[in-house]
Amino acid sequence: MAKRDAVFPANPHALFAEHRYSPAIRANGLLFVSGQVGARQDGSPEPDLEAQIRLAFDNLIAILDAAGCTFDDVIDTTLFLIDPERDFETLLKVMPDYWGEAPYPALTGVGVNWLAGFRFEIKVIARLPEGAEA
Structure with a gap:
């Protein structure tokens, strides 16, 4: 296999190692990004919701x-x-501070009852630029 x-980003937060997952995987011209939360460097949640959402997008x-x-x-x-x-x-x-201009990506919103102390998570699939494909 x-x-x-x-x-991995330049300064990954602690959750990747602590919970044993990769931030993203490249495969077949696509980038599959694990769900990102508003985690500080030590892996703890940002307490303010707006700041937590911004930190999730920044991550x-x-x-x-x-x-x-x-x-x-x-x-x-x-x-x-x-x-x-x-x-x-x-x-x-x-969202508008990160989302860019139309056409926008496909979007699904899901209400959940647990995010390990976080209130928001974002997961994406992106196309890799030519030459960056795995």
């Missing part, structure tokens, strides 16, 4: 950057929220 082509952007991608390369997005009814407006306030 071929070894997985894992992508995502760092992984995309490590793979030679930008958010413009994202083709599919899944958002997870502990309390969508309460937190969706905050998410909508933050």
Whole structure:
């Protein structure tokens, strides 16, 4: 079996090693990014929701950057929220700062009851730039 082509950001937070997962895997011209949360360097959640969402996006952007991608390369997005009814407006306030211009990626939003102390998580699939494909 071929070894997985894992992508790590320049300064990964502690959760990747602690929970034994890769931030992203390159395969067949695509980048499969693990769900990103608003984790500080030590892996703890950012307590303020807006700051937590921004940090989750920043963590995502760092992984995309490590793979030679930008958010413009994202083709599919899944958002997870502990309390969508309460937190969706905050998410909508933050998203435009990261989302870019139309056409936007495909999007699925999911309400969940547990995110290990976090209130928001974002998972994406991106296309790799030519020459960066695994």
